[in-house]
Amino acid sequence: MDSNSLYYSLDLVAGNGCTLNVEQRTALQTSLVILKKNYKFQRVLFWGKIFGLKEDYFIAQGRGEDEMKDKKNLYSFNCMDWFLLPPATQSMIEEVSRAAKGRFIGDPSYVYEHLEIQRQGEGDEAVEEEVLIKVNEEKRLSATVHQIDEEVSVVPRSAFIRNPHGLVQINRSFGGLSHSDAGKLDNFFHFTESKNLKKKSILEMADLNPAIDFLDVLSDDIPKGSWSLQLECASKVCVIRSLLWLGLTFYHVPMTPQHGYIYIGDGTKNLDLPFML
Secondary structure: HHHHHHHHHHOOOOOOEEEOHHHHHHHHHHHHHHHHHHHHEEEEEEEEEEEOOOOOOOEEEEEOOOOOOEEEEEEEEOOOOHHHHHHHHHHHHHHHHHOOOOOEEEOOEEEEEEEEEEEEEEEEOOEEEEEEEEEEEHHHHHHHHHHHHHHEEEEEEEEEEOOOOOOEEEOOOOOOOOOOHHOOHHHHHEEOOOOOOOOHHHHHHHOOOOOOOOOOHHHHHOEEEEEEEEEOOOOOOOEEEEHHHHHHHEEEEEOOOOOEEEEEOOOOOOOOOOHHH
């Protein structure tokens, strides 16, 4: 959620009981302004909080000219001092998924270890050898933030546009969804590179506006039922919660451009979701 409207936004997503105290809000209000200036970001978002056994990680996200591709993630323990996270690569994500299990510790230098038996060669000449995979918690934090953004970041339809140069930017003319549209999951998108648009037929693509409909719709997600959409505060706020990454909450105030999402949780994926639906 945008740092400029943090106080207002946090109150709108506090329905699940997870929020920040007054000291943390005040510290963020100051430090995120400094962060934006120091790193020359065009916009700074407060991304959320991941619980650790020793310390909790507060995550901020800076964005540049292209809102989708120009992203940098930073973490803090006290909402004042920020440290840049390394960019998440595919190999890093694979290492983390194999080696890092359980709760976050709250120590970026903590090393997770996992012993694997790998088979080398083929046929009778094949031999088995033990491989020790090591990954530190800072890399795990980077991979987890990246995965949550890839799988459950949410924006309303028309809130972002892709300009003729291919850059994804805020749509300055976006005035918000109507109350009826805000109650439909079809009008909310994943804010990440599309994976389903290429699978659509020519007839389905004919009704889409390429400048606006370049993202995947939440209602296409598998398994069905992985999102909870509710109109709260006497239907004045649309709140969407992810059941795949418990703790991800999105809000949108209909008829206004106000929207955003926040993750407050333990950083573990709900792998049991298909069996719960």
